[in-house]
Amino acid sequence: MRPVLLLLCCLFSTLLGMLYASRLKSRIRELKGLERMAMLIRQEIAYGRQPLPDIFERLGRRMEQPRADFLHALGRELKEHGDTGFSEIFSRQTDACLGTGSLRQEDLDSLKEMGAYLGYLDRDTQLHTLDMYLRDTEKRIRELSEQYPEKSRVCRTLGAMGGIFLAVLLF
Amino acid sequence: MKREDVLKLFPVKIRDILGRAHLDFNRLQEIRLRVNRPLILLYDGREVFLDGFGRQWSMRQKGYTVTPEDIAETLEYVSSYSMYAYEEELRQGYLTVRGGHRVGVAGRAVVEGEKLKSVQYISFVNVRIAHQIPGCADRLLPYVADGDGVCHTLIVSAPRCGKTTLLRELIRRISDGTDSHPGLSVGVVDERSEIGGCYLGIPQNDLGVRTDVLDGCPKAQGMMMLVRSMSPAVIAVDEIATGEDIRAVETVAGCGCKVLATVHGSSMEDVRRRPMLEKLVSERIFERYVILDGAAAPGRVREVYDGRGTCLYDRRGGSRLVLAETGS
Numbered sequence: 001m002r003p004v005l006l007l008l009c010c011l012f013s014t015l016l017g018m019l020y021a022s023r024l025k026s027r028i029r030e031l032k033g034l035e036r037m038a039m040l041i042r043q044e045i046a047y048g049r050q051p052l053p054d055i056f057e058r059l060g061r062r063m064e065q066p067r068a069d070f071l072h073a074l075g076r077e078l079k080e081h082g083d084t085g086f087s088e089i090f091s092r093q094t095d096a097c098l099g100t101g102s103l104r105q106e107d108l109d110s111l112k113e114m115g116a117y118l119g120y121l122d123r124d125t126q127l128h129t130l131d132m133y134l135r136d137t138e139k140r141i142r143e144l145s146e147q148y149p150e151k152s153r154v155c156r157t158l159g160a161m162g163g164i165f166l167a168v169l170l171f
Numbered sequence: 172m173k174r175e176d177v178l179k180l181f182p183v184k185i186r187d188i189l190g191r192a193h194l195d196f197n198r199l200q201e202i203r204l205r206v207n208r209p210l211i212l213l214y215d216g217r218e219v220f221l222d223g224f225g226r227q228w229s230m231r232q233k234g235y236t237v238t239p240e241d242i243a244e245t246l247e248y249v250s251s252y253s254m255y256a257y258e259e260e261l262r263q264g265y266l267t268v269r270g271g272h273r274v275g276v277a278g279r280a281v282v283e284g285e286k287l288k289s290v291q292y293i294s295f296v297n298v299r300i301a302h303q304i305p306g307c308a309d310r311l312l313p314y315v316a317d318g319d320g321v322c323h324t325l326i327v328s329a330p331r332c333g334k335t336t337l338l339r340e341l342i343r344r345i346s347d348g349t350d351s352h353p354g355l356s357v358g359v360v361d362e363r364s365e366i367g368g369c370y371l372g373i374p375q376n377d378l379g380v381r382t383d384v385l386d387g388c389p390k391a392q393g394m395m396m397l398v399r400s401m402s403p404a405v406i407a408v409d410e411i412a413t414g415e416d417i418r419a420v421e422t423v424a425g426c427g428c429k430v431l432a433t434v435h436g437s438s439m440e441d442v443r444r445r446p447m448l449e450k451l452v453s454e455r456i457f458e459r460y461v462i463l464d465g466a467a468a469p470g471r472v473r474e475v476y477d478g479r480g481t482c483l484y485d486r487r488g489g490s491r492l493v494l495a496e497t498g499s
Contacts, residue, residue, distance in 0.1 A: 051251035054371065078252055081179045086252040119252035122289070126255050 006170060010163035017159015021152035026102035028144050034103075034111060035137045037067050042130040045123060052086075052119050053078040070097035090115030110136055176270035177202075180298060182244035185210065188235055191225025199300050206242055206294040209234025245296055249274050259387075261290050263363075271301035271368015271375035301368045303376050307333075307470055308340035314475045314483060315459055316352050321345055321405050321429040323456060323478075327436040328463035333470030334433040335365050335409055337463070339376055341431060342366070342407050346379025356381045358403030358428075360393030366409055391419035398426050407431040417447050424456050438462060439476055455479065 037059065044055040053075045060071030074093045078086065091112045099108060114133040118126060174196045178186045181202075189202070194214065201213035209231050212219045219227050220234030228234065249268055250257050260266035265275040278293035308315075315324050324341075328334040348354030361367045361384055367374030369386040378384065383401045385393045390408045397403055406428045411420060412435070424430050434448065439460060442448045451457060455478040464471040464486070475484040 045255065049256050050371070051253035051256045053251050053253075081248045083183045086247070119247075119254070121254065122258060123255040 002171075006167040009167050009170065010160070013163025013166060014156070014160045017155045017157070017162070020159070021155040023102050024144070024148055024151055024155070027104065027107070028141060028148065030098075030101055030103050031107060031137055031141050031144070033064065033067055034098075034107070035134060035141065037063055037071070038114070038130055038133050038137065042127060042134070045126050045130070049123070066097050066101060070094070073097055086119045087112075087116040090118070107140070110140075173270055176268075177272060177298070177300060180245060180248050180268060180272070180274070182241050182248070185235075185237075185241060185245070188221050188223060188225045192221055192227060193225075196300065197302065200302075201300065202298040204237045204242055204245060204296040204298075206237060206239050208237060210237055239294070242294060242296060246276075246293060249296075258289065262287055264290065265363075267364035267368055267370060269370045269375065271364075271370070273299045273301065273365065273368075275299065301376065302336065303339065304336055304470070305340065305343075305377075308337055308344055311337070311461065311472055311475075312341070312344055312349070314461070315341060315431075316345060320352075321355065321431075322458035323424055323430045324432070324459040324461060325442075325451075325457045326431075326433040326461045326463065327438070327442055328433070329437055330435060332463045334463055337461075337470060338407060338409060338431060338433050339366050339378065342382060342405075343377055343379040345405055345431075346381040348381075354379070354381050355404040356383070356401070357405045357407060358382075358394075358397035358401050359384045359407045360388055360390050360397060361386050361409070362388060362390050362393065363409070366407065391415040394419045394423045398423055398428060403428055405429045405431060409433050410435065414447055417451060420451065421454075421456060430457075432457075436462075439474065439480065452480070459483075 040059050040062075041055060044050055044059070048055070050058075055075075056071040056078070057075035060068050060075060063071060070093055073096070074090065077089050077093065082089075094108055094112050094115065098111070110133065114129055117129040120126075177196060177199075178189055181189065185204075188210065194212075198215045199212060200216070203211040203213070205211075209220050211231075211234065212221065218229075220229065220231055221227060222233050223235045226233075246254065249266065254261070257266045261276065264277065265273050267273055275297040276290060276293045277295040279291045281288045281291055315322055326334045326338055342357050342359060345352070345355055346357045357379060359366055359378060359382060361369060364386055366376070367378055367384045367386060368376045369384060372386060374382075374384050374386075383397065383403065385397055388396065390411065391413070394406055394408060397406060406423050408416070408420075408430075409432075411417060411432050420430055420432060434442070436442050436445070436448075439462060442460065443452055458478040460474075460476040461472055462474040462476075464473045471486070472484070473486050474482060476482055
């Protein structure tokens with residue numbers, strides 16, 4: 001019985017390490033999705049001159065999940081003209097639709113910061129805000145991608161080693 | 172008209188006041204917001220002040236005082252949180268929203284060189300409610316569309332006397348057709364989005380099944396574009412004013428398209444007196460001139476003339492040609 005438990009312990013710890021590594025990869029993928037979304041919003045503002053709720057709803061039909069849900073919910077709530085401002089709605093929908101994935105709080109905060117300035121003032125300000133967000137996101141993706149091979153190897157190794165260590169302790 | 176479309180333009184507080192006032196939105200003409208001034212409605216042709224509970228008063232002291240936050244929030248809703256998308260419209264002082272309603276704004280103008288760049292510190296908002304009055308052109312139609320087809324027609328009236336509403340209804344009837352006239356394709360150049368009340372390119376007013384609308388395009392340029400691209404039988408434009416517009420009307424009339432147009436003026440004599448329009452009269456470009464009564468009776472036709480200046484109808488001299496009351 002004990003060898004089976006020790007084996008399971010090793011296995012579980014290794015899987016935990018692999019899961020952590022895959023979350024790192026998933027975070028990069030989701031950031032790339034956000035980058036693509038911001039780029040499309042930028043193009044719509046630059047060339048289409050459409051109001052934001054219409055842009056969000058139209059892009060929501062083209063994006064993949066969870067960004068499709070985010071854009072749909074955002075467009076729908078903005079069109080309701082409730083009692084809350086744009087940035088508040090943007091922030092709430094960011095947490096509700098994107099907060100459950102692999103994105104970290106700093107990623108969500110960066111997106112919310114962009115949302116705080118959207119819709120405000122003239123077209124140049126919108127484009128400038130989006131450009132800043134795109135630059136920041138691109139930089140973060142580059143850093144994470146560079147770090148990924150090393151970090152994922154560390155995660156997997158630590159997982160396996162941790163499992164063996166625990167097994168030794170228990171033995 | 173959708174009551175919700177109008178209410179959604181305002182902050183919750185004002186929405187609540189308007190909702191409590193039990194207004195018939197078909198009789199509501201304007202809602203005026205001025206910072207630190209009372210909320211004023213133009214309702215059924217008279218001014219009404221609403222207090223915080225939606226009660227109607229004729230004394231301004233009783234009116235709900237509009238705050239700067241009310242104006243800011245209204246602008247957010249009117250522009251769908253996207254002021255950048257309406258920069259061009261704001262430069263002209265108004266924008267058209269869903270439902271075809273027109274929102275006029277005033278504040279501090281930002282001028283660069285001699286060109287108006289934008290309007291800042293917007294403190295005055297005027298929401299003009301769009302109305303469509305089906306049937307208001309029924310009795311005029313036989314004068315404009317005879318057995319041979321549609322006549323080149325110029326509607327002449329002072330501002331706010333119903334000429335745009337009348338033109339809109341003429342367009343719809345000519346486009347849809349009647350028992351005596353088959354429907355014709357109509358091209359509308361709607362420079363100020365007043366005829367179709369387009370929102371995101373979609374007309375919010377019914378202009379008929381055979382109507383194409385070129386929205387937000389300068390009239391002279393738009394008329395030529397439509398002739399080339401959509402081959403309309405009739406072209407309609409609102410408020411021709413410049414020499415360029417007049418030249419475009421002449422060109423379009425020469426292309427075989429019929430022209431429906433409106434112009435500011437008070438009488439046939441007034442039209443003849445104005446140098447640019449005089450040319451159109453002397454060259455007999457237009458085959459019908461429809462003169463509307465003053466603001467006291469919006470939408471009422473006073474006289475109809477043919478191209479030679481012969482009076483075909485005079486309300487004062489014969490049977491009355493009364494159209495439904497309109498506001499342009």
